[in-house]
Amino acid sequence: MSHYVTIMDIDFLNTTKETFLRAFIQPRLMNEQPCFIVTANPEIVMQTREDPAYKKSVKQADYVVPDGAGILLAAKSMKQPLQERIAGYDVMIDLLRYADKHGLSCYFLGAEETVNKKAVAEVNRNFPNVRVAGRHHGFFDVDDPEVSDAIARSGADLVFVALGLPRQELWIAEHKEMFSKGVFMGVGGSFDVLAGTAKRAPDIWINLNLEWLYRLLKQPFRWKRILKVFEFIIRIVFKRS
Template structure:
């Protein structure tokens, strides 16, 4: 994919280069022009869990390094950067980034493909997009239950020729899928969006605004979804490694 990270300042945290820009500048100066010029790009919205997974899995690390942009999604990333005296300008939440992209695509009459989540969740999310963003061309959709090397699925996405492909397979599958098949696409913004389709579909509620502003969205999710405890522990391990500068 076209690598344009040299146009943005980056900060390296545990061998992952994060862009250091506001969401508005990132979108207006880099992503929106890429969309209009049909450039192909890969965006990773990375939190501490993704950074830790990249540290533990070489294949996944290579997938992250192949991205054109890694944006700081997660309070832990901002805390780590601040502790390292390399402060990031702001958190760029993946869900917010997706909504801004949908608004832009709606304004320009462009197209999107929605890949991932359960079939019923995917369907509900797309129906919600159609309701909220009526000018978007839904190029296609597909649930997230498939093998990463399913070539028929790749061809389906290819034939859709979408301007944006939102990939909601969770880590590490979404980044691995994009990295593995990127060379088979001619254009498109490819972005891993984790559980964002569940939020769009109304299956999961996002944290109230005050929790988000206080960088406590992770705590809200833990209280609502106790099964996330193992994932939260990875965040604490990440911070310990930052503090003690462990590899």
């Protein structure tokens, strides 16, 4: 089985979440090696197709993993099936568990100030051995050196970046060379889920790969984003690049 499946010029690591964390990420943490993770859904892949600067940033990632039923469907239609969906929120929670077990430090960048503060409070409550290296809301100029300097000074082992698409990957790619250590990962709206201001789909929806539909029903304003998913599928099925 190939280690990678290429979809619209983006190379997806073909593995399970458990193997990804154990064999690829944990050694980076133990050896204090910098690492950039992208958990890519169809919307992210479509953005890389439409925005060359964003595509460049995603291709700078050390690992791109499949987050979204549409990615798995695309790979299957190409007769190069991916082993499983690796959801960004699940990866974040597993990394927090690992950090809790090993006393690692985390930095939380992004979301509104109240959401960021509440998310960090929940981390302190649920993962008491995690050392919070620092936190900062997401409303800042991406070129502001104060934010990246503060993160570098913090020496964080894990940096969760909740700036949304495409800002989070652009920010990580632009600044990653200044860090000698740290696993960096864009986590989208995950701080809202941590903080309890947004709910994740129930397990039955997730297990049926229908989390996207649950979100649409709960947040109808997301319909334009869902259209991108359908465009992605159509382009894959009908082999239109």
